[in-house]
Amino acid sequence: MRANGSSGAASANGVQLQASALRARALVAGVAAVVIAVVAGLTIGPAGIAAHRVLLELADLLPGIAVESGLNDSHKAIVTEIRLPRVVLGLLVGATLATSGATYQAAFRNPLADPYLLGIAAGAGLGATIAIVNDIGDGAGVFDLVPIAAFGGALGAVTVAYLAGHIGGRSTASLILAGIAVASFLAACQTYLLQANADAFRRILAWLLGRIATSGWAEPALLLPYFLVTTAIMLRYRRALDVLAVGDEEAAALGLEPRRIRLIVLLAASLGAAAAVSVSGLISFVGIIVPHAIRLVFGTSNRVLLPLSVLFGAAFLVLADLTARTVLSPAELPIGVVTAFLGAPFFVFVLRTSRREIW
Amino acid sequence: MSAAVEVEALEVSLDRTPILTGVDLSVSAGEWVNVVGPNGAGKTTLLRALLGLVAYDGKVHIEGLASQRRSVRAQHLAYVPQSPVIPQGMLVGDYVLLGRTPHRGVFAAESATDCRIAAEVLERLDLDGFGDRAVQSLSGGERQRAVLARALAQQAPILLLDEPTTALDLGHQQDVLDLVDGLRREQGLTVIATLHDLTLAARYGDRVAILSEGRVAACGPPDGVLTVDSIAQHFGAHVKVLRDSDGPVIVPTATTTAHATSAAPDGRGTAQNGDHS
Numbered sequence: 220m221r222a223n224g225s226s227g228a229a230s231a232n233g234v235q236l237q238a239s240a241l242r243a244r245a246l247v248a249g250v251a252a253v254v255i256a257v258v259a260g261l262t263i264g265p266a267g268i269a270a271h272r273v274l275l276e277l278a279d280l281l282p283g284i285a286v287e288s289g290l291n292d293s294h295k296a297i298v299t300e301i302r303l304p305r306v307v308l309g310l311l312v313g314a315t316l317a318t319s320g321a322t323y324q325a326a327f328r329n330p331l332a333d334p335y336l337l338g339i340a341a342g343a344g345l346g347a348t349i350a351i352v353n354d355i356g357d358g359a360g361v362f363d364l365v366p367i368a369a370f371g372g373a374l375g376a377v378t379v380a381y382l383a384g385h386i387g388g389r390s391t392a393s394l395i396l397a398g399i400a401v402a403s404f405l406a407a408c409q410t411y412l413l414q415a416n417a418d419a420f421r422r423i424l425a426w427l428l429g430r431i432a433t434s435g436w437a438e439p440a441l442l443l444p445y446f447l448v449t450t451a452i453m454l455r456y457r458r459a460l461d462v463l464a465v466g467d468e469e470a471a472a473l474g475l476e477p478r479r480i481r482l483i484v485l486l487a488a489s490l491g492a493a494a495a496v497s498v499s500g501l502i503s504f505v506g507i508i509v510p511h512a513i514r515l516v517f518g519t520s521n522r523v524l525l526p527l528s529v530l531f532g533a534a535f536l537v538l539a540d541l542t543a544r545t546v547l548s549p550a551e552l553p554i555g556v557v558t559a560f561l562g563a564p565f566f567v568f569v570l571r572t573s574r575r576e577i578w
Numbered sequence: 579m580s581a582a583v584e585v586e587a588l589e590v591s592l593d594r595t596p597i598l599t600g601v602d603l604s605v606s607a608g609e610w611v612n613v614v615g616p617n618g619a620g621k622t623t624l625l626r627a628l629l630g631l632v633a634y635d636g637k638v639h640i641e642g643l644a645s646q647r648r649s650v651r652a653q654h655l656a657y658v659p660q661s662p663v664i665p666q667g668m669l670v671g672d673y674v675l676l677g678r679t680p681h682r683g684v685f686a687a688e689s690a691t692d693c694r695i696a697a698e699v700l701e702r703l704d705l706d707g708f709g710d711r712a713v714q715s716l717s718g719g720e721r722q723r724a725v726l727a728r729a730l731a732q733q734a735p736i737l738l739l740d741e742p743t744t745a746l747d748l749g750h751q752q753d754v755l756d757l758v759d760g761l762r763r764e765q766g767l768t769v770i771a772t773l774h775d776l777t778l779a780a781r782y783g784d785r786v787a788i789l790s791e792g793r794v795a796a797c798g799p800p801d802g803v804l805t806v807d808s809i810a811q812h813f814g815a816h817v818k819v820l821r822d823s824d825g826p827v828i829v830p831t832a833t834t835t836a837h838a839t840s841a842a843p844d845g846r847g848t849a850q851n852g853d854h855s
Contacts, residue, residue: 236671236697236709238688328665459684462676464665472629472659473732474652474680519667 239520241527249530253310256534260306260541265548266297273298304433308498309540310533311442312431313505314450315495317532318525319488320506322453325460325521326481326488327391333506334492337398338376341405343496346372347426348409352416365426366441366497373493376401428553429500431540438498449491453525456484460521502536503555508562509535515573535562581639582607582736582768583628588636590620590627597623599792607735610762610769610783614776616813619789621772622660625738628770629657641735652680656729660741664714670724671709674700677731699730703757719750726754730761739771743778755782776828780804788812800825
């Protein structure tokens with residue numbers, strides 16, 4: 220017997236065994252996707268600024284590098300104060316939603332789970348609707364109360380669903396059912412408010428369909444701490460989530476505390492998703508489609524899936540936002556329309572071409 | 579020999595229904611004890627109590643330790659459940675490496691040692707070359723060996739098997755139990771298995787414990803425990819018990835023919851009549 224020295228690989232009498240791990244090729248693909256999305260998001264737009272000048276201007280922003288991009292002040296402002304914050308917000312929202320979705324699917328052992336499963340969407344929608352119909356905000360600006368109301372509604376909904384799910388039983392099924400009940404109730408409340416306030420309908424609908432809109436750096440700055448903390452927690456539990464894949468009983472027999480692990484990762488995923496939703500509205504599909512596409516291409520292990528969800532989720536949403544703001548330019552499509560319109564065919568393509576059996 | 583598992587006055591209730599009502603059982607290190615009993619007798623619950631998966635009253639000492647912490651128990655007890663959950667898309671190598679969980683901590687990656695142990699176990703169970711295949715693509719017999727491999731990778735001195743032969747054909751039943759017996763001898767494992775098939779329970783292992791109505795009704799060598807009377811009393815079954823040199827053979831008799839006399843299957847055996855009660 221000999222160990223070949225490197226971590227995660229060994230041989231017994233020549234039998235090779237390696238643990239699933241994030242391979243360099245997958246990591247490079249994820250980083251490349253982010254770079255491509257960022258460059259595209261920064262260089263494409265109605266102002267018609269030359270791409271190489273945009274890249275020079277960006278290089279100039281890096282510490283220790285001073286280059287002259289040749290852009291005039293208004294073009295500089297477009298790049299650094301309009302496009303860049305918007306791209307960064309897209310990265311953060313996409314990464315958070317995709318990673319939360321992957322975590323929800325792992326924690327519930329259910330491929331249909333997404334970050335909105337426990338009522339985050341309905342809670343945020345109701346919170347935002349209440350704020351908008353009461354005219355305490357218009358859904359834009361950092362000191363606006365709409366994101367705060369949405370955040371509160373989302374967290375309230377998840378909390379109620381979690382408590383109700385544990386009263387009804389201890390299985391994940393009772394938790395899912397509680398989430399459905401809470402979501403239905405809150406959606407009913409929201410529909411009532413919509414009917415009673417038809418004048419606010421357009422503004423509410425715009426919020427519900429989601430958008431990556433920024434006023435300077437306020438929104439990315441708001442979301443960044445939530446992204447960092449919740450993503451760090453979810454990534455830290457990636458191996459534990461692989462053990463949970465054999466079910467609570469067997470995971471407990473292997474020495475883990477499955478319910479505590481599930482509570483921690485669902486709290487992190489819910490907090491991240493609620494923060495993302497409160498600044499961007501209800502962007503659907505990212506939390507389902509990105510993790511499943513990654514599973515089909517790179518395998519189902521959460522230690523591969525979660526890090527790649529951060530990267531591909533970020534890239535996907537930036538490209539979706541780019542499409543949303545260019546396809547009907549100068550008008551903008553709601554990004555939720557784009558994520559579904561682009562995402563669904565792409566997903567079917569991956570589904571048809573993958574040989575992996577993951578469901 | 580020291581006791582690997584010491585159980586005294588073990589009581590377990592599920593949803594306020596008493597399941598185990600005072601189980602006493604002592605299993606020595608290196609011993610193989612088969613737990614038999616009718617459906618609902620609490621065989622699986624007994625294993626779950628040993629693992630610390632259900633709350634219980636009474637004394638359960640695992641290698642002298644009373645700790646109920648799962649992370650501690652998982653280093654002493656490896657568990658092969660009756661119906662293991664096979665995760666979609668998980669590779670055999672990763673599945674067997676799950677057995678290293680009690681040794682590596684929740685957040686740590688597998689070490690080269692973990693991978694070497696898993697590779698050795700796969701080779702020992704004739705699963706070398708299966709590491710990159712999905713567990714759900716395996717046949718029933720291969721799958722059972724993969725689950726056993728995960729348990730062996732745990733390197734726990736005590737192996738708990740819950741109905742390890744369910745869903746296997748006769749040949750694969752023998753394969754699995756022979757394998758367990760060989761591993762027990764090689765590695766000095768202590769084995770506690772629940773089995774439905776009384777003849778298999780008599781063939782493999784040192785002692786048989788009949789679990790009935792929440793207690794151990796009888797425990798000892800198969801010859802003394804698996805009698806026509808005890809099987810009728812605890813299983814409500816009409817059987818003949820044939821004896822051959824390897825131990826008792828339990829043969830069900832149709833109720834209408836329960837009074838017929840029987841002959842031994844070969845010249846060596848002696849028949850014990852089914853209706854002598």
